[in-house]
Amino acid sequence: MSEEIQTGLIRISDDVVSTIAGLAALETPGIAGMSGGISEGLAKRLSGKNVQKGVSVEVGQLEAAIDLRVIVNFGSKIQDVCLDLQQNVREAVENMTGLTVIEVNVKVEGVAFREDEVIVDDAHRVK
Numbered sequence: 001m002s003e004e005i006q007t008g009l010i011r012i013s014d015d016v017v018s019t020i021a022g023l024a025a026l027e028t029p030g031i032a033g034m035s036g037g038i039s040e041g042l043a044k045r046l047s048g049k050n051v052q053k054g055v056s057v058e059v060g061q062l063e064a065a066i067d068l069r070v071i072v073n074f075g076s077k078i079q080d081v082c083l084d085l086q087q088n089v090r091e092a093v094e095n096m097t098g099l100t101v102i103e104v105n106v107k108v109e110g111v112a113f114r115e116d117e118v119i120v121d122d123a124h125r126v127k
Helices: 016-028 078-097
Strands: 033-041 042-046 055-059 065-071 100-114 117-121 122-126
Touching: 016 033, 016 055, 016 065, 016 117, 033 100, 033 122, 065 078
Parallel strands: 065 100
Antiparallel strands: 033 042, 033 065, 055 065, 100 117, 117 122
8 A cells, every 4th residue: 555645745846947947948950049038129038048038928726828038040931940949948848847838929129140140020139
């Protein structure tokens, strides 16, 4: 006869889920970086220690919803890159946390033409 022992509640912080999602996003082919948001019409490309930027999450006890703002590489098929991105982020978060990811929403905020240049639209270039 086995006894169940309740050890307590496990809660995973939003920051942990954001970090996992951001790292998985940056590892996705075709993603140039995360976007820090549109400020005065300009996208700011973030990478490295800023992986939580460009990621918004809502985490419950069993589920998570994730919103990503990204910059894609010029020449990439945006639809394909975003589908891969959604799958990679979902798998990473679910495998590492045990949470069920109910949605991964992606907003493409810019296109990277070169290593140091991001185009939001014809009128705005960021170097």
